[in-house]
Amino acid sequence: MDRKAFLSHLLILLLLISGGQCEVKLFIENQCSYTVWFAANPADGDANAEKAPGTLEIFIMPDTWSGSIWARTKCSNNESFYFSCETGDCNLGSVDCQGPPNPPTYPATFLNLGIDKSVVTYEVSLNHGFNVPMRIRPDGGSLTGGSGSGPCPVVDCIADIGNVCPPELVATNKDGAYVGCNSACDALKDPKYCCTEGQACQPNQYSQAFKKVCGLAHTYPADNNPPLYKCTGAISYNITLCPL
Ligand SMILES: *[C@@H]1O[C@H](CO)[C@@H](O)[C@H](O)[C@H]1NC(C)=O
Ligand SMILES: *[C@@H]1O[C@H](CO)[C@@H](O)[C@H](O)[C@H]1NC(C)=O
Numbered sequence: 001m002d003r004k005a006f007l008s009h010l011l012i013l014l015l016l017i018s019g020g021q022c023e024v025k026l027f028i029e030n031q032c033s034y035t036v037w038f039a040a041n042p043a044d045g046d047a048n049a050e051k052a053p054g055t056l057e058i059f060i061m062p063d064t065w066s067g068s069i070w071a072r073t074k075c076s077n078n079e080s081f082y083f084s085c086e087t088g089d090c091n092l093g094s095v096d097c098q099g100p101p102n103p104p105t106y107p108a109t110f111l112n113l114g115i116d117k118s119v120v121t122y123e124v125s126l127n128h129g130f131n132v133p134m135r136i137r138p139d140g141g142s143l144t145g146g147s148g149s150g151p152c153p154v155v156d157c158i159a160d161i162g163n164v165c166p167p168e169l170v171a172t173n174k175d176g177a178y179v180g181c182n183s184a185c186d187a188l189k190d191p192k193y194c195c196t197e198g199q200a201c202q203p204n205q206y207s208q209a210f211k212k213v214c215g216l217a218h219t220y221p222a223d224n225n226p227p228l229y230k231c232t233g234a235i236s237y238n239i240t241l242c243p244l
Contacts, residue, residue: 025236026059032242036071065115070108087131107180124217130161131180141234152231157214195221
């Protein structure tokens with residue numbers, strides 16, 4: 001092969017490789033000691049939402065996708081085969097969350113993602129409380145879109161919020177056992193926590209209690225500390241439930 005032909009082959013190869021890198025890949029691993037049921041809104045077409053401890057799954061995401069990923073806990077069918085979960089339930093009576101986008105049953109730790117080609121905006125949000133510890137770690141990549149510079153940071157909430165959950169926010173199952181911690185907005189329905197009052201949205205004693213143990217998560221609707229990161233060029237985004 002002459003030099004020119006070699007170079008053009010190399011160019012095609014490089015284009016193929018970089019074309020492949022455009023797709024956003026999520027690795028989602030359940031390191032919890034218990035089974036969880038993945039859920040996403042909009043639905044991601046996952047055929048088997050039930051993930052035993054140790055499950056690692058790869059998702060190739062659409063070119064553009066904007067939505068939330070969370071874990072449902074303690075799910076089961078009742079005698080008439082109506083499927084429901086103690087936290088994060090999709091309220092559809094079935095394992096898959098396909099259907100009209102119902103708000104899930106809170107509390108649930110949310111991973112919010114905005115995918116626009118190779119740029120991924122990500123946050124861990126406690127705006128609807130906390131059920132399962134979660135971390136997102138971009139593999140490589142760099143910050144873009146005015147969200148900072150340098151490597152794409154890890155964002156997580158891995159402390160068990162249950163230990164600091166104020167009694168008025170505790171979520172329980174029908175037997176009265178703790179299942180998660182509600183956000184102040186969801187539990188107390190006070191517009192000042194939901195930031196629906198029109199005035200500037202401020203941190204409050206509840207969001208501050210969350211912040212103390214989960215400093216990298218967003219803890220009230222206007223929380224911008226850390227900023228909403230936008231990452232480009234990461235090989236994958238590793239999402240871990242109950243990281244060890
Ligand atoms: C199962 O749950 C559904 C929804 O809550 C309810 O309508 C139905 O009656 C339940 N079935 C039994 C046998 O408890
Ligand atoms: C992301 O997960 C994959 C698959 O488990 C692993 O090979 C890779 O090293 C991880 N990267 C980071 C930065 O954790």
